[in-house]
Amino acid sequence: MAWLVGEGIIIYRSVKLQKAPPGPGMLLVSSGIFVLLGLLAESQSARPLAVTLAWGFDIAAFMNLYGVGGPKESAGATWPPEQAPANVILPTGK
Secondary structure, eight states: OHHHHHHHHHHHHHHHHHSSOOOHHHHHHHHHHHHHHHHHHTSTTTHHHHHHHHHHHHHHHHHHHTTOSSOOOOTTSSSSOOOOOTTOSSOOOO
16 A cells, blocks of 8 residues: 555656656656565564555655655756757766
8 A cells, every 4th residue: 555655646746746757767666665665574573664664655755745855856857858959969067
């Protein structure tokens, strides 16, 4: 259930900020974290830790969604990126 909630938060944030669905990499990394937490939860003694971490990641993503958490990242906030000038072959940031 925590995985599904987390995926929903990622999709909502991406559509809200970028007006586009999230890239596959965003969902793959998130799913990978929850798969590892699921494997950790197979151990009876580590199950409370895995469940707490899973819901904690969801709460952190939700807080970041509404600006309650730390400062927002500027990466990915503007989509599509500006077009590079015709005389630039590899953008260097200068």
